[in-house]
Amino acid sequence: MRVRIQNSNIKGKLTPPSSKSMMQRALAAAALAKGETSILNPCRCDDASAATDIIQKMGADVMDLGHKIIVKGNHLKAAQSVMVGESGLSLRMFSPILALNPEPVSINGRGSILKRPVHNILEGLEALGIKCKNPGKGVLPIQLQGAYKNNTAVINGALGSQFLTGLLMALPCRKQDTILEVTNLKSIPYINMTIDLLKDFGIEISHENYKRFIIKGNQQYKATEYAVESDWSSAAPLLVAGALKGKLTLENLNPYSYQADIAILDALKKCGASLHWKENSLTVEKKALNAFEFDATHCPDLFPPLVALAVHCNGDTRIKGVHRLEHKESNRGIVLQKEFGKLAVPIRIEGDEMVIPGGRLKGGISNSNNDHRIAMALAVAGLNSKYAVEIGDHDCVAKSYPDFFKDLRKIGGGIAEFYFKSQFV
Numbered sequence: 557m558r559v560r561i562q563n564s565n566i567k568g569k570l571t572p573p574s575s576k577s578m579m580q581r582a583l584a585a586a587a588l589a590k591g592e593t594s595i596l597n598p599c600r601c602d603d604a605s606a607a608t609d610i611i612q613k614m615g616a617d618v619m620d621l622g623h624k625i626i627v628k629g630n631h632l633k634a635a636q637s638v639m640v641g642e643s644g645l646s647l648r649m650f651s652p653i654l655a656l657n658p659e660p661v662s663i664n665g666r667g668s669i670l671k672r673p674v675h676n677i678l679e680g681l682e683a684l685g686i687k688c689k690n691p692g693k694g695v696l697p698i699q700l701q702g703a704y705k706n707n708t709a710v711i712n713g714a715l716g717s718q719f720l721t722g723l724l725m726a727l728p729c730r731k732q733d734t735i736l737e738v739t740n741l742k743s744i745p746y747i748n749m750t751i752d753l754l755k756d757f758g759i760e761i762s763h764e765n766y767k768r769f770i771i772k773g774n775q776q777y778k779a780t781e782y783a784v785e786s787d788w789s790s791a792a793p794l795l796v797a798g799a800l801k802g803k804l805t806l807e808n809l810n811p812y813s814y815q816a817d818i819a820i821l822d823a824l825k826k827c828g829a830s831l832h833w834k835e836n837s838l839t840v841e842k843k844a845l846n847a848f849e850f851d852a853t854h855c856p857d858l859f860p861p862l863v864a865l866a867v868h869c870n871g872d873t874r875i876k877g878v879h880r881l882e883h884k885e886s887n888r889g890i891v892l893q894k895e896f897g898k899l900a901v902p903i904r905i906e907g908d909e910m911v912i913p914g915g916r917l918k919g920g921i922s923n924s925n926n927d928h929r930i931a932m933a934l935a936v937a938g939l940n941s942k943y944a945v946e947i948g949d950h951d952c953v954a955k956s957y958p959d960f961f962k963d964l965r966k967i968g969g970g971i972a973e974f975y976f977k978s979q980f981v
């Protein structure tokens with residue numbers, strides 16, 4: 557399957573999809589809570605479906621009413637075997653939660669997740685007394701068997717925050733208190749999101765500067781009504797489209813969100829984009845844009861849309877945090893360099909920095925490498941390309957934003973469909 561993006565002007569209004577990060581956390585918390593949780597504004601994407609399947613295996617009752625999802629939780633049944641789809645968060649967040657049940661559980665997935673490392677999950681869980689096996693030798697599948705025995709552990713946060721999110725969600729259900737010493741934590745805003753969500757479910761976590769986390773045991777998750785915010789990670793490529801090619805209003809965005817990717821606003825301000833808030837609606841308008849410097853170490857998912865922005869800025873843009881990209885759905889640093897290279901943009905990687913020369917995009921044939929954020933970045937870059945940009949395997953956007961191409965078309969994106977079986981007519 558392939559899509560062709562033509563140079564087009566953008567105009568209109570959209571509401572970005574709900575956050576898959578918040579949705580997966582809310583499903584996990586609801587499964588641990590006694591009683592009935594209502595999840596409002598639910599996110600519908602492949603990663604959210606993977607998380608829903610897992611909590612059902614844990615014994616949660618899930619009722620989908622369309623505008624909201626009702627979860628009846630607190631069973632913690634032996635799940636035996638679960639599939640995490642392609643979701644890194646579901647793998648790393650549910651592993652510590654599943655290990656609360658003393659029965660063995662095996663965890664597997666499909667596609668890109670089968671190449672992502674699991675050693676930090678196993679090391680962390682073993683340090684807390686969980687028995688771990690890894691028939692996949694470094695990647696999935698893994699097998700875990702509880703119970704938690706040790707009350708302290710050192711957790712390496714260098715690869716990311718998702719496993720720590722899982723521990724912060726699971727360990728309050730132990731009888732004992734746990735202290736985690738966390739080294740070199742990355743993606744810190746995602747931990748703020750976890751702690752904030754846990755508060756809504758009645759769980760308290762304290763920490764000392766993200767280095768020492770104190771997790772009181774014997775806490776009880778309380779069922780609640782939880783509204784999932786619109787997703788800043790999905791808003792990012794749309795905002796880039798507006799900044800490059802017209803005028804776009806995104807509705808229902810939280811300007812005070814804990815989401816890491818709200819940082820797209822800093823990058824847009826730095827390059828000179830015009831932004832205007834009216835309550836929860838944000839309008840972005842086309843202006844001449846200049847190269848910028850940005851550190852994406854703690855918001856790595858912004859890299860692809862920022863590259864799409866940078867290729868149309870005047871001058872060389874420098875983005876820091878390339879080392880954070882290696883273990884995502886693709887090795888995003890290398891893939892961005894390779895795919896934008898096919899469109900005549902000679903991206904350089906200098907240590908931990910990516911250097912993107914502006915004003916060079918000519919168009920051509922590229923591929924998503926089965927990575928949703930790469931597909932979306934190539935698409936919005938293509939809106940301002942001299943010749944068309946073709947993207948192979950674009951349907952991977954279903955991981956986070958199944959309606960991405962449909963929405964892009966709604967706001968004026970010229971998307972040719974004759975090459976592929978259309979999913980968005």
Ligand SMILES: O=C(O)C1=C[C@@H](OP(=O)(O)O)[C@@H](O)[C@H](O)C1
Binds near residue numbers: 716743
């Ligand atoms: O907690 C989350 O929801 C996420 C955390 C980040 O991963 P890392 O913490 O592994 O960097 C991010 O890249 C991912 O898309 C979602």
Ligand SMILES: C=C(OP(=O)(O)O)C(=O)O
Binds near residue numbers: 644857929956
């Ligand atoms: C890296 C991502 O997700 P995950 O790690 O949860 O698969 C992403 O959505 O860009």
